[in-house]
Amino acid sequence: MTGILDSVNQRTQLVGQNRLELLTFRLMGRQRYGINVFKVKEVLQCPKLTVIPNLHRLVKGIAHIRGHTVSVIDLSLAIGGRPTTDIDKAFVVIAEFNRSIQAFLVSSVERIINMHWEAILPPPQGSGRAHYLTAVTNIDNELVEILDVEKILAEIAPVDETMDANIGAEIAQAQMDKPTVRRILIADDSTVARKQVERAITSIGFEVVSVKDGKEAYEKLLEMASHGPIDDQIALVISDIEMPEMDGYTLTAEIRRHPELKGLYVILHSSLSGVFNQAMVERVGANSFIAKFNPDELGHAVKTALIN
Structure with missing residues (x-):
């Protein structure tokens, strides 16, 4: 797993060609999810988590990673699913969104898939979890959901929208x-x-x-x-x-x-x-x-x- 992002710096040529690479993963169930590799800094086995008072209910704990202290967000719980169990076997996806570093707890991480943005489609009308989806795609005849991470982060730490x-x-x-x-x-x-x-x-x-x-x-x-x-x-x-x-x-x-x-x-x-x-x-x-x-x-x- 430590080598899954080794070639990320070679992937920038995909940008501008309407292409991307998805890192696919699963939460508490069979459904597959994806995140753009460009947003991912690292994937690792879930480290020891420290629970402190007054954490947001979606934050599983605090981890010390590469000299930084980051909040580990339970991604399954964040989209209305079951809390992640078997923490020792779970993984964290370290990602950078909106100028900050986040850690997302996931049950398992699979592989990186090279795709064309034309194959990434808006979520179907009436889909059950559309509230937290920005897009869907089909990989190996299986639906892969791309989550609205910005919505999840806004619920945990709302930003000031007031302009001077x-x-x-x-x-x-x-x-x-x-x-x-x-x-x-x-x-x-x-x-x-x-x-x-x-x-x-x-x-x-x-x-x-x-x-x-x-x-x-x-x-x-x-x-x-x-x-x-x-x-x-x-x-x-x-x-x-x-x-x-x-x-x-x-x-x-x-x-x-x-x-x-x-x-x-x-x-x-x-x-x-x-x-x-x-x-x-x-x-x-x-x-x-x-x-x-x-x-x-x-x-x-x-x-x-x-x-x-």
């Missing part, structure tokens, strides 16, 4: 000097993340066009362009990177290739981290990258977009 009022005033001043349409397209497959961005953007007086993946975003932009110049209808695009059917890198590349869309300002806004991000931003032609989720940084990025 001064930023709104600065944006208003910038628009007096250079008027633009006050509408922004937001693409994100996580309901929680999408709502966070929507609230931040509407708080500074913008209308929001909200979609759940890159494919839907591109189709919406094409529809707008068919009715007239895109700059008269939308100020900029804020897009997640990881999304079913079409990721944010591919969306940006498609925008740059289209003669009627290529001038759009694109901000990539993602929980993904890593040194490859800036290189990929430049490669696909995005204007900027922001790690989730800081409303003030998002506001400053919008202001920069409007000034430019």
Whole structure:
């Protein structure tokens, strides 16, 4: 298991080709789940956990890993399942989301699978655990569920969504000097993340066009362009990177290739981290990258977009 991520640094060429690699695992049952390898730092046998008073009910305990103290979240319990048992035989997936390190307790870890984002689909309507899903896929004729980790983390440690009022005033001043349409397209497959961005953007007086993946975003932009110049209808695009059917890198590349869309300002806004991000931003032609989720940084990025 220690070698399962040895080649992660060689996997960055998949980004920008609408491809990803999923690390698959199981919780308390037969259902398989997946997480993007780029978010995973390490997988290891569950270490000794320390239970301290007043822990959140979803946190199984505290672990000391590589000189850091991390909370170990029981992923099965977090999505409404049974608490994880046989801790000594369980594993922890160390991942980085939204600028912080988390440890997720899982029953077993299986393998890494190379996939195309087109094979990652939105969850079916009416699925029982859709409340915690961002996507599903089929591997070896078996349904694999991709969890909305951002929703789980928001329930454990809610983030401050309030944007500094001064930023709104600065944006208003910038628009007096250079008027633009006050509408922004937001693409994100996580309901929680999408709502966070929507609230931040509407708080500074913008209308929001909200979609759940890159494919839907591109189709919406094409529809707008068919009715007239895109700059008269939308100020900029804020897009997640990881999304079913079409990721944010591919969306940006498609925008740059289209003669009627290529001038759009694109901000990539993602929980993904890593040194490859800036290189990929430049490669696909995005204007900027922001790690989730800081409303003030998002506001400053919008202001920069409007000034430019």
